Amino acid sequence: MSFPWAKHYEPKHPLMQWVDQRLPLPRLVYNAVGAGYPVPRNLNYFWNFGVLAGAALGIQIITGIVLAMHYAANAGVAFDSVEHIMRDVNSGWMLRYAHANGASMFFIVVYLHIFRGLYYGSYKAPREMVWLLGLVIFLLMMATAFMGYVLPWGQMSFWGAKVITGLFSAIPLVGPTIQTWLLGGFAPDDAALNRFFSLHYLLPFVIAGVIILHIWSLHIPGSSNPTGVEVKGPQDTVPFHPYYTAKDGFGLGVFLTIFALMLFFAPNMLGHPDNYIPANPLSTPAHIVPEWYFWPFYAILRAFTVDIFGIPAKLLGVIAMFGSIILLFFLPWLDNSPVRSGNYRPRFKQFFWILCIDVLVLGYCGGSPAEEPFVMISQIAAAYYFAHFLIILPLLSKLERPLPLPGSITEAVLGHADETSPIAASSASAH
Amino acid sequence: MVRLLGILAGLAFVAILLFSALTGAISFVSDPPMPTAEHEFHLHPKELHLASDGPFGRFDRQQVQRGFQVYKEVCSACHSLRLVAFRDLEEIGFTGPEVKAIAKQWAIEVPSINPETGEPATRKATPADKFPSPYANETAARAANNNALPPDLSLITKARHEGPAYVHSLLTGYQAQPAKLLQEFPDTKTPPSLHYNPYFANLNVAMPPPLVAEGQVTYSDGTKATVDQMAQDVSAFLVWTAEPKLEARHRAGIAIVIFLLIATALGFLAYRNVWAGVKH
Numbered sequence: 001m002s003f004p005w006a007k008h009y010e011p012k013h014p015l016m017q018w019v020d021q022r023l024p025l026p027r028l029v030y031n032a033v034g035a036g037y038p039v040p041r042n043l044n045y046f047w048n049f050g051v052l053a054g055a056a057l058g059i060q061i062i063t064g065i066v067l068a069m070h071y072a073a074n075a076g077v078a079f080d081s082v083e084h085i086m087r088d089v090n091s092g093w094m095l096r097y098a099h100a101n102g103a104s105m106f107f108i109v110v111y112l113h114i115f116r117g118l119y120y121g122s123y124k125a126p127r128e129m130v131w132l133l134g135l136v137i138f139l140l141m142m143a144t145a146f147m148g149y150v151l152p153w154g155q156m157s158f159w160g161a162k163v164i165t166g167l168f169s170a171i172p173l174v175g176p177t178i179q180t181w182l183l184g185g186f187a188p189d190d191a192a193l194n195r196f197f198s199l200h201y202l203l204p205f206v207i208a209g210v211i212i213l214h215i216w217s218l219h220i221p222g223s224s225n226p227t228g229v230e231v232k233g234p235q236d237t238v239p240f241h242p243y244y245t246a247k248d249g250f251g252l253g254v255f256l257t258i259f260a261l262m263l264f265f266a267p268n269m270l271g272h273p274d275n276y277i278p279a280n281p282l283s284t285p286a287h288i289v290p291e292w293y294f295w296p297f298y299a300i301l302r303a304f305t306v307d308i309f310g311i312p313a314k315l316l317g318v319i320a321m322f323g324s325i326i327l328l329f330f331l332p333w334l335d336n337s338p339v340r341s342g343n344y345r346p347r348f349k350q351f352f353w354i355l356c357i358d359v360l361v362l363g364y365c366g367g368s369p370a371e372e373p374f375v376m377i378s379q380i381a382a383a384y385y386f387a388h389f390l391i392i393l394p395l396l397s398k399l400e401r402p403l404p405l406p407g408s409i410t411e412a413v414l415g416h417a418d419e420t421s422p423i424a425a426s427s428a429s430a431h
Numbered sequence: 432m433v434r435l436l437g438i439l440a441g442l443a444f445v446a447i448l449l450f451s452a453l454t455g456a457i458s459f460v461s462d463p464p465m466p467t468a469e470h471e472f473h474l475h476p477k478e479l480h481l482a483s484d485g486p487f488g489r490f491d492r493q494q495v496q497r498g499f500q501v502y503k504e505v506c507s508a509c510h511s512l513r514l515v516a517f518r519d520l521e522e523i524g525f526t527g528p529e530v531k532a533i534a535k536q537w538a539i540e541v542p543s544i545n546p547e548t549g550e551p552a553t554r555k556a557t558p559a560d561k562f563p564s565p566y567a568n569e570t571a572a573r574a575a576n577n578n579a580l581p582p583d584l585s586l587i588t589k590a591r592h593e594g595p596a597y598v599h600s601l602l603t604g605y606q607a608q609p610a611k612l613l614q615e616f617p618d619t620k621t622p623p624s625l626h627y628n629p630y631f632a633n634l635n636v637a638m639p640p641p642l643v644a645e646g647q648v649t650y651s652d653g654t655k656a657t658v659d660q661m662a663q664d665v666s667a668f669l670v671w672t673a674e675p676k677l678e679a680r681h682r683a684g685i686a687i688v689i690f691l692l693i694a695t696a697l698g699f700l701a702y703r704n705v706w707a708g709v710k711h
Contacts, residue, residue: 413710
């Protein structure tokens with residue numbers, strides 16, 4: 001793994017030598033996120049978001065574990081136990097708002113991380129496995145976030161659980177039975193709340209495990225970079241530590257500042273007021289909407305309004321919604337342009353920005369009531385979403401004429417080739 | 432092969448979606464959605480400014496205490512406040528003995544059991560008690576209110592869009608049904624048991640106007656108790672009941688954001704320092 005010029009772990013202290021010979025854990029860390037991992041020297045700020053997503057997961061796990069000490073997963077008292085945390089637990093309000101807004105921050109950085117990968121072609125060979133594992137993490141995050149939103153047992157918790165598990169009832173013949181099996185009853189109640197709580201506690205650790213695989217598979221070919229040109233020699237890389245630890249430290253500061261502004265000054269901005277009303281199975285809210293990070297997918301689900309060849313619209317919507325994520329698993333093979341970075345693909349770049357606007361439009365429609373003109377707009381936007389990945393990208397890789405690529409990363413940075421390592425050059429210039 | 436299958440699947444999705452959009456557009460034009468009274472006559476809440484607004488917001492304790500007085504003398508006849516305890520009143524400036532007196536003199540007693548017989552009984556409230564509910568249960572509340580359920584007010588300003596402004600507008604928004612509405616929608620006459628209020632989602636609210644006359648409560652701090660003033664005060668009080676830790680949150684937030692800005696600035700300088708001399 002990694003490049004031949006990577007620095008080697010050489011413990012100086014006898015104790016660390018003793019540990020290294022028996023359990024080379026410090027060596028593992030050194031090679032993974034220390035000076036032993038050479039990284040392209042030209043990464044821009046969009047390469048910060050992987051570390052930020054890891055930090056967001058850490059914040060969620062820590063705040064979540066403490067919240068679980070005070071929360072009661074019982075339909076009779078769940079709502080009040082959350083208010084107990086808000087009112088009577090020391091700094092409980094901070095923990096709960098950090099956890100609720102932390103989920104939003106986690107999705108913000110993960111979406112930026114995914115779109116970084118889409119633009120710079122990070123999913124292409126030899127990094128397909130990194131992309132696939134990333135999508136597994138994304139699916140696990142969605143499941144975890146959905147179940148977490150059910151726990152406060154407010155109106156949107158209850159009706160969200162009912163609508164989302166109701167998706168499975170669209171499966172022909174066995175659908176309703178599967179929904180009952182998932183919920184442990186005919187409607188969300190104690191059984192559903194308890195299993196959601198159990199799984200909500202479990203899945204973050206599964207995510208942490210898949211993250212280890214994600215990073216492992218990344219370290220086989222090494223990090224991608226904005227030019228999309230592979231590393232050719234020591235002059236193209238700098239060690240992860242201190243160069244990217246310093247840059248990520250700054251990025252983490254910006255992330256935490258934005259997070260704090262939301263947590264302390266607008267903690268309910270992204271929530272729905274109905275979730276401050278206790279769950280009531282007898283009163284359906286006027287508009288059932290999921291959390292904002294599901295809106296684009298919710299819009300795709302609701303875009304299917306017509307039965308086709310006897311297939312009910314609901315089933316089509318469910319297939320399309322899951323399909324909109326499943327198709328991303330095939331992306332490395334749908335887009336087989338040999339050029340990775342969007343910087344050198346003029347047509348791809350235009351379609352990429354259309355996709356970004358398209359997903360924002362889908363999100364806006366998903367958060368709006370299911371009435372015209374939002375339904376029509378989401379139908380056209382959903383059509384573009386599928387066309388982009390399934391039709392445009394495969395054709396584009398055949399038809400597009402990419403711009404000439406730089407000879408190497410160093411050439412892209414300096415404007416000419418250079419044989420010396422950037423660190424050697426900098427220390428030479430310092431003397 | 433993957434690309435061919437992808438293109439076929441893509442064409443299928445696009446065809447279905449564009450067909451759906453087309454049928455939707457046709458029916459939208461041929462059979463436009465009927466306008467509804469709610470759609471045309473529902474009003475957004477009037478603007479309301481409270482001392483607790485904004486990142487530096489603090490509770491105006493005088494106003495919150497006046498709002499508590501309105502709740503106690505008017506709202507509490509029907510609306511519970513089940514998440515708030517009497518002891519919490521110390522946070523808005525009441526002293527310990529005052530809180531004790533308020534709890535003891537509260538018109539509704541706390542459910543209890545007779546220590547001799549075990550029979551259901553009631554007792555005087557203490558500061559440790561939550562505000563007792565005016566009705567024993569939902570059935571009793573509905574029976575007393577023409578089958579309408581007065582909602583608990585503890586979280587009301589967080590459980591409605593633009594909550595504080597909504598409470599103020601609703602309390603001051605009662606009016607006669609506009610003639611224009613009856614002209615356009617003749618079958619939407621407010622039923623005799625309901626009351627027209629354009630700030631309520633479906634325009635007809637079961638709650639009779641609670642604040643009707645100036646001086647309905649007598650403020651001890653000399654503030655003139657107009658209907659609008661009482662509505663603003665009770666809305667300020669309900670902001671506190673929904674978010675009692677607001678001041679602590681704002682205080683902590685300012686300190687933490689300042690700390691993070693300094694830390695981020697140092698982080699930026701450290702980053703520039705480490706990268707000095709390395710072109711990237």
